[in-house]
Amino acid sequence: xxxxxxxxxxxxxxxxxxxxxxxxxxxxxxVQSGEFLAIMGPSGSGKTTLLNLIGGLDKCDKGExxxxxxxLHEFSxxxxxxxRARHVGFVFQFYNLLPVLSAERNVEVPLLLxxxxxxxxxxxxxxxxxLVGLGDRARHKxxxxxxxxxxxxxxxxxxxxxxxxxxxxxxTGDLDRESSESVLELLELLNRDHGKTIIMVTxxxxxxxxxxxxxxxxxxxxxxxxxxxxx
Amino acid sequence: MIALTQIVAVTAMNLRxxxxxxxxxxxxxxxxxxxxGVLVSVLGISTSLTDTLLATGRxxxxxxxxxxxxxxxxxxxxxxxxxxxxxxxxxxxTAEGYVAxxxxxxxxxxxxRIDGTLASMTLRGxxxxxxxxxxxxxxxAGRMFERGVRELIVGASALEEFAGVNIGxxxxxxGSDWTVVGVFxxxxxxxxxxxxxxxxxxxxYQGAPRNSVTVMLxxxxxxxxxxxxxxTNPALTVDVLRETEYYSRQAxxxxxxxxxxxxxxxxxxxxxxxxxxxxxxxxxxxSRSVExxxxxxxxxxQGGIVVSVLCEAxxxxxxxxxxxxxxxxxxxxxxxxxxxxxxxxxxxxLEVSPGLVAQGVVWACxxxxxxxxxxxxxAARLPVATALRxx
Ligand SMILES: Nc1ncnc2c1ncn2[C@@H]1O[C@H](COP(=O)(O)OP(=O)(O)OP(=O)(O)O)[C@@H](O)[C@H]1O
Ligand SMILES: [Mg+2]
Numbered sequence: 001x002x003x004x005x006x007x008x009x010x011x012x013x014x015x016x017x018x019x020x021x022x023x024x025x026x027x028x029x030x031v032q033s034g035e036f037l038a039i040m041g042p043s044g045s046g047k048t049t050l051l052n053l054i055g056g057l058d059k060c061d062k063g064e065x066x067x068x069x070x071x072l073h074e075f076s077x078x079x080x081x082x083x084r085a086r087h088v089g090f091v092f093q094f095y096n097l098l099p100v101l102s103a104e105r106n107v108e109v110p111l112l113l114x115x116x117x118x119x120x121x122x123x124x125x126x127x128x129x130x131l132v133g134l135g136d137r138a139r140h141k142x143x144x145x146x147x148x149x150x151x152x153x154x155x156x157x158x159x160x161x162x163x164x165x166x167x168x169x170x171x172t173g174d175l176d177r178e179s180s181e182s183v184l185e186l187l188e189l190l191n192r193d194h195g196k197t198i199i200m201v202t203x204x205x206x207x208x209x210x211x212x213x214x215x216x217x218x219x220x221x222x223x224x225x226x227x228x229x230x231x
Numbered sequence: 232m233i234a235l236t237q238i239v240a241v242t243a244m245n246l247r248x249x250x251x252x253x254x255x256x257x258x259x260x261x262x263x264x265x266x267x268g269v270l271v272s273v274l275g276i277s278t279s280l281t282d283t284l285l286a287t288g289r290x291x292x293x294x295x296x297x298x299x300x301x302x303x304x305x306x307x308x309x310x311x312x313x314x315x316x317x318x319x320x321x322x323x324x325t326a327e328g329y330v331a332x333x334x335x336x337x338x339x340x341x342x343x344r345i346d347g348t349l350a351s352m353t354l355r356g357x358x359x360x361x362x363x364x365x366x367x368x369x370x371x372a373g374r375m376f377e378r379g380v381r382e383l384i385v386g387a388s389a390l391e392e393f394a395g396v397n398i399g400x401x402x403x404x405x406g407s408d409w410t411v412v413g414v415f416x417x418x419x420x421x422x423x424x425x426x427x428x429x430x431x432x433x434x435x436y437q438g439a440p441r442n443s444v445t446v447m448l449x450x451x452x453x454x455x456x457x458x459x460x461x462x463t464n465p466a467l468t469v470d471v472l473r474e475t476e477y478y479s480r481q482a483x484x485x486x487x488x489x490x491x492x493x494x495x496x497x498x499x500x501x502x503x504x505x506x507x508x509x510x511x512x513x514x515x516x517x518s519r520s521v522e523x524x525x526x527x528x529x530x531x532x533q534g535g536i537v538v539s540v541l542c543e544a545x546x547x548x549x550x551x552x553x554x555x556x557x558x559x560x561x562x563x564x565x566x567x568x569x570x571x572x573x574x575x576x577x578x579x580x581l582e583v584s585p586g587l588v589a590q591g592v593v594w595a596c597x598x599x600x601x602x603x604x605x606x607x608x609x610a611a612r613l614p615v616a617t618a619l620r621x622x
Contacts, residue, residue, distance in 0.1 A: 048620070057528055058616040078532060085530025092619070096525040100247040110529050112240045157529075 002069070004165065004197055005031035005054055010063035012049055023049045024220045027063070033164075036191040036198045038211035045217045047201040048169055054199060055088045055167045056080045068164050085113040089158030091168040095150045097142040103153045104129065104138040110161040128156040132186060148179025155186060159196075166190070168200040172207050184210045237531060241539035246546065248519065255511040256547055262504035263551025263598055264558065267591035270497040271559040274590065275583045277489040283579035284482035287419055288474035291451045292364070295444040295461065298468040301484055303337045307440035312467055316444045321457030323447040325363040331447035333358035333365075336429050336439060340404060343394045352389055352396075353424030354404070356432030357445075364447045365417065368426075373398040373413030378428040381435070384413035386422035396425070405435050445474075501598050504551075508602025512544050516610040523610050524618030533611035540607035541600055548599025549592060556588040 007029040013022040023046040031037055031054075041047050052058040053065050056072050059080075065072045068087050075083060089110075097106045104125050111121040129135050132152040142150050151171060158166055168187065172180035188210045190196040200211060208214050216223050249256050295316050300306030308316070313334045323331040335358075339351040359378065362368060376382035381404075385396045396402065402409045402425075409427070416422055433439060448454055458471040472480070516523070523536055560583040567580055 052616045055528070057619070081527065081530050081532050083530075084528065090528050092525070096521060096619075098244060098522055098525070100244060109240070109526070112236050113530050 003030040004033040004035075004068060005029065005199070006064070006066040007050075007053070008064040008066075010053065010060045010065060012046075012053060012058070012060050022220065024053075024060075027220065027222055029215070029222055031197065031199060033197050034191075034195055036188065036210070036212040037200065038208040038214045039199065039201045039217055040203065040205070040208055040214065041217035043203075046220045047217050050217065050222075051167050051169050051199065051201055054165075055090060056084045085110065085161070087164040089161070089163040089166045091151070091154050091158045091166065091171045093170040093173040095142070095147075095154040095174075097150055097153055097157075099142050102139050102141055103134060103145065103156075106142070106153055107156045107160050110157060114161060124160055125156075128160040129153075131159065131190075132156045146179065147175050148182060151175060151179070151183050152186065155183070155190075159190065164197065166196050166198045168198065170201055170203065172202065172204060180204070180207065234532075234535060237535040238538045238542070241526065241531065241535055242542040244522075245515070245519075245539055245543045248515070249543075252511070252515055252518065255514055258507045259504070259511045259544070259547045259599075259602075260551040260554060262500075262507040263548050263595045264555035266497055266500040266504045266598065267552045267555030267595050268559045269500055269555075270493065270594055271556050271583055271587045271591045272563050272581075273489065273493040273496065274587050275559065275563060275581050277486050277493065278584070278587065279579050279581045280489075281482040281486055282582075284478045284485075285475075288476075288478045290473055290475050291448045291454075292474040293446050293448055293454060293457060294472050294474055294477050295446070296442075296470045296472070298470050300470065302481070303335065303442045306442050308334075308442070308444065308469070310441070312469065313441045313444055315464065315467060316461060316469070317446070319446075319457055319460040321448055321453035321460065323363070323449045325360055329360055331360050331363040333361050333445050334429055334441050335443045335445060336432050336436070337442045338432070338436065338439070340402070340425070342396065342402070344392055345394050350393070352393060354383070354432070355421065355424055355426050356429030357426055358429055361426070364445050365421070366447075367419065368415050368417045368421070370413050370415050373411075376412055376427055379431060381407060381409040381427075381431060382412045383409050383425045383427045384415050385411050385425045387414055387416045388422045389424055390414055392423070407435060497594070501594065504598050505602045508544055508548070508599055509605065511547075512540060512603040512606035513609070515543065516540060516606045520610075520613055520618045521621060523613055524615045524621075527613070527615045528619065536611045537607040540610050541603050544599040544603030544607075545596055548595040551599075552592040552595035553588075555595075556583065556591050559583050560588075 007027055010024055010027045011022065012024040013020050027050065039047050039050070049058070053060050054067060056067070056075070060073050063073070070083060072080065072083070098109070107125045107128055108121055111124060116124065126135070126138070129138055132155050134149060134152050134156065137145060137149060142153065145153065171187070172183055175183060184207055187198055187200065191198050191212070200207070202208055295308070296303065296306035297308055317330050317332040317334065325331050336356040338354050340354045341349050342352050344350050370384065371387065373384070376384050383402060390396055396411055398411050398413065400411045402411060415426065429441070433441070446457070448457060454473055461467055461469055461471050526536070563581050564583040565580060
């Protein structure tokens with residue numbers, strides 16, 4: 001069986017001013033469907049860059065990025081956008097909710113890209129909010145919710161279109177311990193009971209404990225680390 | 232279909248954001264309101280003036296000018312030519328059996344207005360048959376001027392506007408004194424000027440030409456006969472126009488001038504409004520770059536983002552257009568305007584019509600769209616990965 005995510009010999013760098021900074025060099029990575037992968041590493045080591053390649057937000061300079069059978073490095077930006085809509089749900093550190101929209105409207109946003117009717121959209125939104133435990137907060141604006149609740153709305157939005165892959169960049173980076181735990185338990189539940197493949201970047205070793213596999217990134221090089229020794 | 236729901240959704244989101252940028256959004260609305268206000272008012276003057284001029288004049292009255300002359304003032308006819316013209320067939324007769332035609336000389340006189348400013352008033356020398364050629368003239372005070380003496384009668388509108396033209400007042404022309412002896416009404420442009428005897432006037436203005444001949448036709452249908460007699464006469468080079476035609480030609484002439492001025496002023500204001508729109512939309516886009524990047528990450532296309540930015544600008548523009556049109560309407564609709572010039576002083580009512588408002592809205596949308604285009608493109612080109620880091 002082929003991996004859901006397959007990264008081969010990937011280089012990625014940025015030009016900053018006149019200087020070129022290599023962030024990832026010769027990176028290889030495979031993620032199987034149904035995994036909950038945690039990625040740790042120091043700041044600036046290239047974790048977000050790696051997630052962006054997997055999620056089709058950015059393109060590599062060299063190598064191959066194959067996700068859900070598609071060769072993303074060959075896609076145009078329009079095609080990438082359509083691919084993202086179908087296959088990826090993003091969870092951001094700062095939630096990135098649209099402040100003027102209520103929780104349910106925020107969750108509905110990805111469904112606007114589908115052919116679903118208004119009624120079907122409402123149903124799916126309701127189900128996603130129930131799943132993250134916010135069935136009773138549907139009409140609240142993000143500003144009226146706690147950080148943990150906002151991140152749950154973010155997760156509901158990432159889930160609602162039933163994507164192949166959830167990509168979470170420091171989903172608990174802005175939360176206190178308690179909220180953090182409940183968000184991680186939610187992710188774990190989504191992985192275990194709903195079979196969602198999750199790739200999560202985190203700085204928190206206790207967050208990594210919820211994952212089924214842990215990788216370490218340092219200066220653009222990925223190494224496996226046995227669970228439990230991350231600290 | 233999907234694209235439409237995308238656009239509607241993103242635009243609705245943008246619009247809900249407007250309260251957060253109320254100040255700069257208002258600048259756009261006010262700027263565009265200014266453009267549309269000026270445009271609608273000035274175009275209103277032009278169309279109302281045209282309507283008035285088109286409604287002025289009689290079809291059974293004709294005016295003869297030198298060929299190629301646009302106005303009476305720029306026309307000059309020799310004594311012989313003038314006498315040949317009044318001899319032509321098709322002209323009505325007075326009760327006494329004379330031809331119903333007047334040879335005219337038109338000049339401007341600088342006089343003091345009631346408010347103290349100086350302005351030019353039209354003084355028209357006209358012939359003995361003036362009441363047959365212009366039956367609408369009525370003496371409402373004093374008496375008619377006598378031929379051969381330096382006497383004037385003044386139009387009722389002119390009397391309201393100018394000082395020192397009451398009955399008994401002396402008006403100084405070319406160093407000689409002329410006495411105002413009567414007041415007349417005519418319901419048209421003549422009323423904004425003065426009338427006197429053409430021969431007396433010509434003798435005071437030594438060397439001045441006769442400007443035109445006005446004739447009352449036997450009937451509306453005698454025009455062709457009258458015109459053909461003059462235009463086929465090799466001794467004459469003249470233009471023969473029905474009075475209605477003459478005024479509509481004036482209207483198009485005045486409209487050309489007003490058109491140039493309007494486009495210039497509105498153009499300058501439009502550029503200002505354009506930059507306001509440009510600036511506001513850039514600000515709107517950059518303040519929302521994380522939101523836009525988030526939408527792009529979720530899978531929204533570039534097209535939806537572009538259109539939604541344009542829609543937002545368009546909405547501000549349309550609001551501005553209606554505000555501007557409403558202000559113009561409130562200030563000017565129904566106002567009476569007196570447009571004076573040497574050859575014709577015309578009084579008309581300004582009308583701000585729905586057609587003009589529509590024209591203003593079209594302008595506003597053009598300004599809004601043009602101003603929002605670059606910001607919209609910037610929004611769509613936003614590098615998603617980079618913008619997401621900017622949280
Ligand atoms: N768009 C960009 N332009 C220039 N440099 C960039 C860009 N994106 C990332 N970088 C640089 O690439 C390097 C890796 O960045 P990346 O965000 O992937 O690190 P990270 O591991 O996610 O760090 P953190 O833990 O702080 O989020 C950093 O040095 C960063 O400054
Ligand atoms: Mg990062």
